[in-house]
Amino acid sequence: MAAPKRGRSASAQSKPGRSLALILIAIVALTGGMFASGNTTPRLGIDLAGGTSITLQAQNEPGQPNAINKTNMNTAVEIMNRRVNGLGVSETEVQTQGTSNIIVNIPKGTNSAEARQQVGTTAKLYFRPVLAQEVSAGAAASASPSASASGSSSASPSASPSSSASSSEKATGSSSASPSSSASPSSSATSQGRAVTEALKAGSTPSSSASASSSASPSATSSADASASASASAAASKLEAEYTALDCSKATQRATAGKTAKPADATVACGQISGVWYKYVLGPARVDGTDVKKAQAVYDTQTASGWQVQMTFTGGGAKKFADVTAELAKNASQPTNEFGIVLDGEVVSSPTVSQSITGGQAEISGSFTQQEAQSLANVLSYGALPLSFKTQSVTTVTAALGGEQLHAGLLAGAIGLALVIIYLVAFYRGLSLVAIPSLLVSAVLTYAIMSLLGPTIHFALNLPAVCGAIVAIGITADSFIVFFERIRDEIREGRTLRPAVERAWPRARRTILVSDFVSFLAAAVLFIVTVGKVQGFAFTLGLTTVLDVVVVFFFTKPLMTLLARRKFFASGHKWSGLDPKGLGAKAPLRRTRRPAGPVAGPVDPKEA
């Protein structure tokens, strides 16, 4: 926009009508575009419309100092976007801000708590072999209200029916698959005809029989795992004690269980399957989340086994995964042939393994819905990012307060504008006929551009932005003041209005450009460097500064030139604001005014 303007400004001097027409066309085009695209109001930010805004800060994982870069951040944004919008929150917006921050804006009316949980989950993903697993005591209470009576007894017999009930709801697919628990890998291998891809069974879903056995003899399994892997060390007994004490149905215990575990140690953890909390003993992490190169949810059309998650491992990861699956496949019984996919201390999935999976590709299948499969895939690919995120701020604004703030902001703007207009009228009289329309043109342009920027660059009008716009009234008005004072100075020197306007303009123009540049520089630096609310403010300030230059060049000056031809102004009417007597023009020059007019005339083009 700036380039053509500069070229034309010279000709605009002599043809004020043309630049006026130009800006009118611009206004019509912008407002037309605004109505045509249906964005008649600027998009409102969370603080004005209500909703929740979360700021996350990326942090490098130890040993990966340069992980915060554009690619990784964009991947993180993409994954988060899918995660939150997977909740059915299509309006949720995830954006990077600055170099290391991600802003998540969740509009009003969506389940902000759930979205927040999704977003705020710190992604530390490990694959750990499962050593023991059982339904956690009291799980039935939270799982199924119908079973609450029996579940409250927390005895193992009551737990196992509830687990079977719960597994039946998720594992309709798996129960159909679980009979073939031993057969399915081979069948899928043959049907798919791919040697590299191996099938895993999803979840602990594996049927009532498995859960019954695990719940029936927790001591047996734990002792078995102790003998199998941990070789009865002190750590193992401590773990066992922890495991026995752990009650995953309690949120307070869940919050701490396994969260601080080192990857190299065995740990306890909780995991939820179909609404039932299970507790686990997990071996040391064998595969890192960063070993996963890619994960995606696909619909398997060939075997009609529904949604599944395909993983691709990196070179090192493929080997590690082959090793661990080879070991696990030796354990024929549940749950020791499972590995837990542990995200931030919580088991998100624990598929069974029936044979060693080599080649770096694996599939997790089960009775996934599309959403479940996608969510698991997201978790898996999220783990591939060597970044963790820390919640820096969470702002929740009710729609009522948002509306109130918007109202107050608009009111403040209106009052500010009115005060400025009153001041201009009082001080500049007739000249306010130039100033007020200029302010209005500026306001219309700002509004239209803000509305159009909403869908194009995700500009959202927030409270600081409103503030910026209000402050900009002053900056815009100041440009007129610089110009008007220059004209007055010229009149004081004894010139008539028309030459005065033409002589004043080049000087005023330079002042306006220089000072607007400083203002714009401030806005630009703030916009690039800062984060959060400051950025919105800087953006509006910069936008309005640019518009100020456009308006002064294309509207104020031409309008002034036109008005200078009117008798009302040219004759220096008392109310024109340009009354030479009132301004105290040099009295003696009055005498020489007649010769001065023509003399001053030819000077103008030179100056312009």
Added chain:
Amino acid sequence: MSKLGNLGARLHRGEISYDFIGKRKIWYGVSILITITAIVGLAVRGLNMGIDFQGGAVFTTSKTSVSVAQAETYAKEASGHDAVVQKLGTGGLRIQIAGMDTEKSDATKAKLATDMKVDPESINSDLVGPSWGDEIANKAWEGLGIFMVLVVIYLAIAFEWRMALAALVALIHDITITTGIYALVGFEVTPGTVIGLLTILGYSLYDTVVVFDSLKEQTKDITKQTRFTYSDIANHSINGTLVRSINTTVVALLPVAGLLFIGGGFLGAGTLNDISLSLFVGLAAGAYSSIFIATPLVADLKEAEPQMKALKKRVLAKRAQAAAEEEMAEVRVGGSEDPEDAAPAVVGPRNQPASRNRGGRGRPSGKRR
């Protein structure tokens, strides 16, 4: 016509003028005093950093009948931390809990809602991790630094390094004073305040730049004349742009005042209020510093130049001579008017008569009117 217009005219012609440059020592003194007060205030009282800078939570409720003291107890119970509760203009409460973890906030919010018997969905919350404020502040400092470097470079190119330096001093002056006032009065510092402070950057310089622009224009051919020293012209520049400076400041302050009024009166504490408060203080300081600090500083720096020293010598010599002549020809004063009037009007003091030994564009006002 308005009085100010008339004043503008007289300032323009130099009929009346305030000797900003001549009295600069006084204003330097005043500024140094204020700055020292501000620094002492900062050192002794420190800034009252808001929740955003120390981490914690702010809950804002809708209209409620729970009293402030009650809410404080509730909040303390719910969070385990001390809480500060304010009543808002809307009838709601603003509960600030410092040092609270972002993870605990949901539980606290839920508990508060049950205690106060309001819908948890109607509570606004603002939770900030302890390092977020640092992030904002650090970025702001970074922005400040980058901006200062860029603007000094720009001003040094557009004007000259002396002006850039003076503008920088004025800028630092403004920021020190504004933060000092925050420390002394004990206003809470929020990201909104930082926004306001950063805006002052642009605005303070904006004002200074306009004065410098006129100064640059008028001193273009300064060495070709012997009537005025740099300081004289600088003083005239300030006086000439005084009306504009006043207008600009008023026009800038009016919307900010509107914001402050609405922000304070309607919403109680909030972003609007924070931004406008620091803007208000900063704008006032900015207007003051561009007139009383920046330009006199430029004059001082300029007068130290050998060229300008020589000019000053010539001017003073000429004035002494003129004074002597004037004494002899006191009677003939009336006749000197005509030739000067016929000269084409040019902005700047070149066409001014040297008939006066006063600093400014001394024209005997009594004779004119």
